Amino acid sequence: MRITDIETPAILIDLDIMEANLQRVAQYxxxxxxxxxxxxxxxxxxxxxxxxxxxxAAGLTVAKVGEAEIMAGTTPDLLIAYPVVGRSKLERLMAVxxxxxxxxxxxxxxxxxxxxxxxxxxxxxxxxLVEADAGMGRVGVPPAELVDLAKAVSKLPRLKxxxxxxxxxxxxxxDDDGRAQIGKLSYLIDSLVKEFKAAGLPADIVxxxxxxxxxxxxxxxxxxxxxxxxxxxNDRNTVECGACMWDDCAATILVTVVxxxxxxxxxxxxxxxxxxxxxxxxxxxxxxxLIREVPGALFHKMNEEHGYVDLRRAERQDFEVGxxxxxxxxxxxxxxxxxxxxxxxxxxxxxxxxxxxxxxKLQ
Amino acid sequence: MRITDIETPAILIDLDIMEANLQRVAQYxxxxxxxxxxxxxxxxxxxxxxxxxxxxAAGLTVAKVGEAEIMAGTTPDLLIAYPVVGRSKLERLMAVxxxxxxxxxxxxxxxxxxxxxxxxxxxxxxxxLVEADAGMGRVGVPPAELVDLAKAVSKLPRLKxxxxxxxxxxxxxxDDDGRAQIGKLSYLIDSLVKEFKAAGLPADIVxxxxxxxxxxxxxxxxxxxxxxxxxxxNDRNTVECGACMWDDCAATILVTVVxxxxxxxxxxxxxxxxxxxxxxxxxxxxxxxLIREVPGALFHKMNEEHGYVDLRRAERQDFEVGxxxxxxxxxxxxxxxxxxxxxxxxxxxxxxxxxxxxxxKLQ
Numbered sequence: 001m002r003i004t005d006i007e008t009p010a011i012l013i014d015l016d017i018m019e020a021n022l023q024r025v026a027q028y029x030x031x032x033x034x035x036x037x038x039x040x041x042x043x044x045x046x047x048x049x050x051x052x053x054x055x056x057a058a059g060l061t062v063a064k065v066g067e068a069e070i071m072a073g074t075t076p077d078l079l080i081a082y083p084v085v086g087r088s089k090l091e092r093l094m095a096v097x098x099x100x101x102x103x104x105x106x107x108x109x110x111x112x113x114x115x116x117x118x119x120x121x122x123x124x125x126x127x128x129l130v131e132a133d134a135g136m137g138r139v140g141v142p143p144a145e146l147v148d149l150a151k152a153v154s155k156l157p158r159l160k161x162x163x164x165x166x167x168x169x170x171x172x173x174x175d176d177d178g179r180a181q182i183g184k185l186s187y188l189i190d191s192l193v194k195e196f197k198a199a200g201l202p203a204d205i206v207x208x209x210x211x212x213x214x215x216x217x218x219x220x221x222x223x224x225x226x227x228x229x230x231x232x233x234n235d236r237n238t239v240e241c242g243a244c245m246w247d248d249c250a251a252t253i254l255v256t257v258v259x260x261x262x263x264x265x266x267x268x269x270x271x272x273x274x275x276x277x278x279x280x281x282x283x284x285x286x287x288x289x290l291i292r293e294v295p296g297a298l299f300h301k302m303n304e305e306h307g308y309v310d311l312r313r314a315e316r317q318d319f320e321v322g323x324x325x326x327x328x329x330x331x332x333x334x335x336x337x338x339x340x341x342x343x344x345x346x347x348x349x350x351x352x353x354x355x356x357x358x359x360x361k362l363q
Numbered sequence: 364m365r366i367t368d369i370e371t372p373a374i375l376i377d378l379d380i381m382e383a384n385l386q387r388v389a390q391y392x393x394x395x396x397x398x399x400x401x402x403x404x405x406x407x408x409x410x411x412x413x414x415x416x417x418x419x420a421a422g423l424t425v426a427k428v429g430e431a432e433i434m435a436g437t438t439p440d441l442l443i444a445y446p447v448v449g450r451s452k453l454e455r456l457m458a459v460x461x462x463x464x465x466x467x468x469x470x471x472x473x474x475x476x477x478x479x480x481x482x483x484x485x486x487x488x489x490x491x492l493v494e495a496d497a498g499m500g501r502v503g504v505p506p507a508e509l510v511d512l513a514k515a516v517s518k519l520p521r522l523k524x525x526x527x528x529x530x531x532x533x534x535x536x537x538d539d540d541g542r543a544q545i546g547k548l549s550y551l552i553d554s555l556v557k558e559f560k561a562a563g564l565p566a567d568i569v570x571x572x573x574x575x576x577x578x579x580x581x582x583x584x585x586x587x588x589x590x591x592x593x594x595x596x597n598d599r600n601t602v603e604c605g606a607c608m609w610d611d612c613a614a615t616i617l618v619t620v621v622x623x624x625x626x627x628x629x630x631x632x633x634x635x636x637x638x639x640x641x642x643x644x645x646x647x648x649x650x651x652x653l654i655r656e657v658p659g660a661l662f663h664k665m666n667e668e669h670g671y672v673d674l675r676r677a678e679r680q681d682f683e684v685g686x687x688x689x690x691x692x693x694x695x696x697x698x699x700x701x702x703x704x705x706x707x708x709x710x711x712x713x714x715x716x717x718x719x720x721x722x723x724k725l726q
Contacts, residue, residue: 005451007449007451007452007726008449008726009725009726010725010726041667063667063668064668082621082632082668083621083622083684085619085620085621085632085684085685086370086371086619086685088368088370089370107622107624108622108623108624108684110683110684110685111621111622111684133624133625137625137628137671138622138630138666138669138671139621139622139624139630139669140622140624141624142624142625169666256448256449257448258445258446258448258474258502259446259470259471259474259501259502259503260471261470261471261496261502261503261504261505262496262500262505265500267501267502269448270725272639272641272697273697273700273723273725274725276635276639276640277639277640277641277642277697278635278640279640303501303532304404304426304696304697304700305426305427305445306501306502308500308501320473321446321448321471321473321474322448322449322473333667334635334636334640334667337636337667337701338700338701338723338725339723339725340723359723360636360701360702360703360722360723362372362373362633362636362637362701362702363370363371363372363373
């Protein structure tokens with residue numbers, strides 16, 4: 001099978017680039033003695049999770065129980081980096097613990113107590129990381145409350161406190177401000193580790209990191225586990241935040257020109273159902289991807305099945321219906337979630353067709 | 364099964380409201396002698412397409428061949444309102460013509476010619492609507508070029524020109540400006556019909572309309588077919604553009620509060636993987652849905668699995684982990700595409716569990 005045989009729109013994964021991306025982070029983690037537990041939300045494919053483990057990852061990370069069910073058979077160790085709430089989800093989670101070692105990150109006793117009850121009922125044990133808000137304002141308790149939460153969790157039966165987690169999603173880019181924030185983060189995490197030790201609490205696992213800060217993880221004192229996701233493919237967000245170059249983007253979305261009704265404009269057969277409508281995380285102009293063949297074109301608007309491309313500043317304007325283009329999306333994780341299958345390519349050959357097995361696992 | 368048995372996040376369809384919505388548009392179309400060919404992109408479920416046909420729809424509309432393959436067995440008549448480009452898609456389309464009467468809307472000879480060739484090779488015939496740009500600037504030729512395109516299409520073998528199509532997506536709301544634009548649109552469509560007649564071209568089908576303009580379709584002279592989609596469920600966009608009331612929104616997304624780490628804020632278990640990251644079509648504040656229980660809350664930010672809710676102006680602030688809420692999404696079509704199944708409810712009872720069969724049919 002060749003790329004020309006693929007119907008559009010479709011996600012292509014350049015295997016050479018992907019393998020180099022996987023190697024780079026595996027080596028970085030090894031060099032700095034950081035435990036690597038990649039977040040599989042980016043690829044959602046068990047074969048790629050296995051590849052990450054083969055390259056030295058200690059385990060895998062997921063967000064939802066439905067994703068855990070998909071990945072459980074692949075990995076000896078699984079972190080669910082999301083509070084699991086609700087009786088039937090807890091029951092499904094207990095079944096996952098029969099297949100693999102499970103760790104949950106959580107930020108409240110309201111989540112921890114039913115988890116403890118469920119583990120007792122299922123006669124199993126769950127590892128727990130308590131989660132601190134390192135500045136993003138999403139989940140996680142304020143750092144000053146982390147030790148109290150950890151103490152309370154450590155008293156609950158069948159929960160084994162292993163340390164703490166955080167996600168520095170507030171650091172958007174590696175500019176001067178970003179670097180200054182990494183310094184502050186390091187001070188915060190180091191202080192929390194010291195507080196845990198002083199309180200006699202375990203901090204075997206201090207799990208954090210994000211894509212922009214990935215290669216600065218070793219600068220965060222006390223951090224010993226990273227769980228990056230996007231690095232396997234990279235995307236426009238990764239480039240824009242300074243964590244990779246355009247040539248490190250393994251995933252492109254193959255599209256076809258379907259309409260050229262007005263000079264200087266064209267319509268491609270991918271819109272929000274293909275790319276998602278995610279804007280750039282760093283802000284900036286609200287465009288939806290970089291068209292590799294014409295980087296000067298503006299992919300400026302979408303409907304579900306239509307992508308609007310303004311060619312007036314592009315390197316070429318004379319596109320014809322039927323021509324195919326490859327677009328680096330803003331955010332590859334959400335795009336993967338929209339595709340039933342993706343294609344692993346090398347040059348013009350299709351080497352792999354992967355089902356996106358954990359696609360749409362919302363629960 | 365009851366609503367309390369459903370794991371979150373999940374789409375609930377209030378069947379009483381949905382049935383009233385279906386009736387309302389069926390009656391409107393009947394009263395004004397408009398052919399109704401609902402766009403199934405909103406629901407993506409064959410059972411609901413069948414319900415639309417049972418209520419008098421003349422056929423169904425889809426965007427992609429993959430959706431046509433799903434709906435073909437349900438309807439005697441199918442409009443693919445999208446240019447079909449590429450050999451393998453045309454082959455699949457020809458297989459669909461063996462199951463149901465197919466019409467394609469297109470805007471170029473570059474799309475029409477391979478379609479004609481494919482129809483000849485398959486020994487079949489395809490109905491065609493040529494598409495005009497009525498002001499949206501997406502697909503469609505400028506109105507002044509429509510008759511020439513129609514003439515060229517009508518000369519191609521195995522294509523049967525039936526009339527023309529347009530989509531007035533530039534009319535965003537029914538304010539004074541929107542009403543003025545409907546007047547202009549009526550003048551344009553009426554002129555095109557007269558041009559077609561003068562040129563001896565068929566205009567049996569003049570297909571148009573959009574959600575904001577839905578109940579004004581009869582004011583557009585010459586228009587004889589409408590293909591609304593969203594009306595079956597309605598959403599925040601439909602309310603904001605003035606085409607329905609909040610109580611007409613049949614679809615809500617059931618979510619659970621998973622974190623309340625800071626006073627005045629909470630995190631729900633639905634983000635862009637559940638709702639899509641579509642903003643309001645009318646612009647306005649960039650929020651992602653209306654929380655029915657606390658309309659004053661601001662659902663202001665998302666990550667893939669996290670919804671950030673600012674409660675500081677809300678009717679209630681004291682939410683606890685585990686509480687469930689129902690959110691009217693900005694755009695229900697894209698949300699449906701993210702869910703494997705949806706739940707038809709009446710009161711607290713779950714009457715139907717529907718697989719979203721045409722979900723993710725991108726090709």
